Amino acid sequence: xxxxxxxxxxxxxxxxxxxxxxxxxxxxxxxxxxxxxxxxxxxxxxxxxxxxxxxxxxxxxxxxxxxxxxxxxxxxxxxxxxxxxxxxxxxxxxxxxxxxxxxxxxxxxxxxxxxxxxxxxxxxxxxxxxxxxxxxxxxxxxxxxxx
Amino acid sequence: xxxxxxxxxxxxxxxxxxxxxxxxxxxxxxxxxxxxxxxxxxxxxxxxxxxxxxxxxxxxxxxxxxxxxxxxxxxx
Numbered sequence: 001x002x003x004x005x006x007x008x009x010x011x012x013x014x015x016x017x018x019x020x021x022x023x024x025x026x027x028x029x030x031x032x033x034x035x036x037x038x039x040x041x042x043x044x045x046x047x048x049x050x051x052x053x054x055x056x057x058x059x060x061x062x063x064x065x066x067x068x069x070x071x072x073x074x075x076x077x078x079x080x081x082x083x084x085x086x087x088x089x090x091x092x093x094x095x096x097x098x099x100x101x102x103x104x105x106x107x108x109x110x111x112x113x114x115x116x117x118x119x120x121x122x123x124x125x126x127x128x129x130x131x132x133x134x135x136x137x138x139x140x141x142x143x144x145x146x147x
Numbered sequence: 148x149x150x151x152x153x154x155x156x157x158x159x160x161x162x163x164x165x166x167x168x169x170x171x172x173x174x175x176x177x178x179x180x181x182x183x184x185x186x187x188x189x190x191x192x193x194x195x196x197x198x199x200x201x202x203x204x205x206x207x208x209x210x211x212x213x214x215x216x217x218x219x220x221x222x223x
Contacts, residue, residue, distance in 0.1 A: 058182055068179040070192050 007065040008053040012046035019045065087114045157214045160188040162206040177201055 005013060019042030026034040053063035061067045062075050090110035097107050132140040163173050163184075170188075174181040179198065186192035187202075194202065203213040 056181065058180070061180060068183050069195050069198060070183040070186055071180060 008050065008063065010065065011063055012050040012053075015046040015049060016042070019043075083117075086110075090114060155193060155214055156190065157187065158208075159184070159202060159213070162208070162213070163188075166206075173205075176205060 019038075023035060023038050023042055026038055049063060053060050058067075058071050058074060061071050067075060090107060094104065094107035094111055097104055132143065134140045134144040159173075163170070168176075170184045171181045174184045177184070177198070178201075183192065187194055199210050199214060203210045206213065
C-alpha cells in the first residue's frame with residue numbers, strides 16, 4: 001500500500017493519520033474545543049513537511065526517501081546522534097528518578113528498549129562468517145584451502 | 148580514526164570544468180544529488196568505491212588518477 005503513495009507524501013500522510021487519531025482521542029476526552037489547539041498543529045505540521053520535501057536539499061531528499069549514498073550516510077549519523085542523546089537522556093533520567101525515589105518503571109521501559117534495540121541492531125547488521133581466520137593453517141582454513 | 152582519508156584529493160572539479168559540465172549535470176549522470184557532487188569536489192565527502200568507479204569511468208580515467216591518496220599534484 002505504501003508503495004502506491006508518492007514518496008514525498010508518505011511521511012506527511014503518516015503524520016496526518018497519527019494526528020487524526022490523537023485528535024479523536026483528545027475530542028473524546030476533552031471535547032471539541034481541544035481541536036482549536038490541536039487542529040492547526042495536526043494540519044500545518046504535515047503541510048510544512050510536504051512543502052519542505054519539494055526543496056533541493058539533503059533534508060528534502062530524506063523526506064522524499066530518495067537519498068543518495070552521502071545523504072543516506074548523513075541520515076545514519078543523524079540517527080546515531082539521536083540514539084545516543086535519547087539513550088543518554090533516558091539513563092540520566094533513570095538515575096535522577098532513582099535518586100528522587102519517584103516512579104521508575106517509565107524509565108526502565110526506555111532502558112529496556114535501548115538494550116533490545118542494541119541487540120536487534122547487532123543481529124540485523126551481523127555479517128556471516130565474520131572473524132573467521134581462513135588463512136593456511138588457521139582454524140577455518142578448510143573453508144578456502146584443501147588440507 | 149580515518150583522518151588519513153581526509154587528505155585524499157580528487158580531480159572531479161577539474162575534469163568537470165574541462166568538459167564544460169555543471170554540477171547538476173554531473174550529478175544526474177552519476178545518479179547522485181548536486182549537494183553530493185559539491186561535497187566530493189570540496190573533499191568533504193569520500194565517495195564509496197562503487198561511486199568512485201562510476202566517477203572515474205564517466206571521465207575515462209582510472210580511480211587512482213581521479214583520487215590521489217598521496218596528495219600529489221601530478222598531471223593526468
